[in-house]
Amino acid sequence: MLPDVDGLHHDWTLLGKxxxxxxxxxxxxxxxxxxxxxxRLSRTNLRAVSYGAYDFLWMHCGADMFILLPASTLRRHxxxxxxxxxxxxxxxLYLYPDTSxxxxxxxxxxxxxxxxxxxxSDEGLLAKVKQILSSC
Numbered sequence: 001m002l003p004d005v006d007g008l009h010h011d012w013t014l015l016g017k018x019x020x021x022x023x024x025x026x027x028x029x030x031x032x033x034x035x036x037x038x039x040r041l042s043r044t045n046l047r048a049v050s051y052g053a054y055d056f057l058w059m060h061c062g063a064d065m066f067i068l069l070p071a072s073t074l075r076r077h078x079x080x081x082x083x084x085x086x087x088x089x090x091x092x093l094y095l096y097p098d099t100s101x102x103x104x105x106x107x108x109x110x111x112x113x114x115x116x117x118x119x120x121s122d123e124g125l126l127a128k129v130k131q132i133l134s135s136c
Contacts (some may be wrong), residue, residue: 011058015133020054024061026066030094033061048089051080055136057129059095067095068116068129070136077112078112 016089024033037057038046057074059067074080074093081089095113116132118125 014056015130017133017136019056019058020049021058021060024059024093024095026062027094032094032096033059033067035059035090035093035095037074037093046088047092048079048081048083048091051075051083052120053062056133059093061095064119064121066118066120067113068118068132069113070116070132072136073116090133123134 022035022037024035026032027034032083038048040046051071055071057067057069057071059069061067075083077090078092079090083089118128118132122128
């Protein structure tokens with residue numbers, strides 16, 4: 001699918017919500033899905049996306065799973081520019097929809113994400129996506 005407009009921080013709109021799509025890669029060692037959450041200011045200057053650039057992050061995780069995360073959930077996890085341990089925010093996101101990690105704050109992160117994990121084979125997928133999009 002082509003973006004609605006090039007140069008924006010979101011890729012398309014769905015039911016009036018700005019959606020940013022990312023393709024996550026499986027990290028075998030961490031048993032996690034990892035996606036970039038950054039914008040490139042120059043060849044060497046990267047920073048996290050600013051809050052408000054999109055309403056939902058759609059992360060493709062393999063052939064059958066995606067996670068549709070509200071921006072407010074990501075903000076609670078100190079993901080955006082100016083949040084977190086550095087002023088640059090989190091430029092990489094690690095998600096654990098399949099496992100129960102024990103290190104750091106990942107159990108809390110997993111709990112925040114669980115309601116937003118979707119499968120293309122889920123019955124009622126359209127209703128679930130509509131419910132997620134209408135929740136924020």
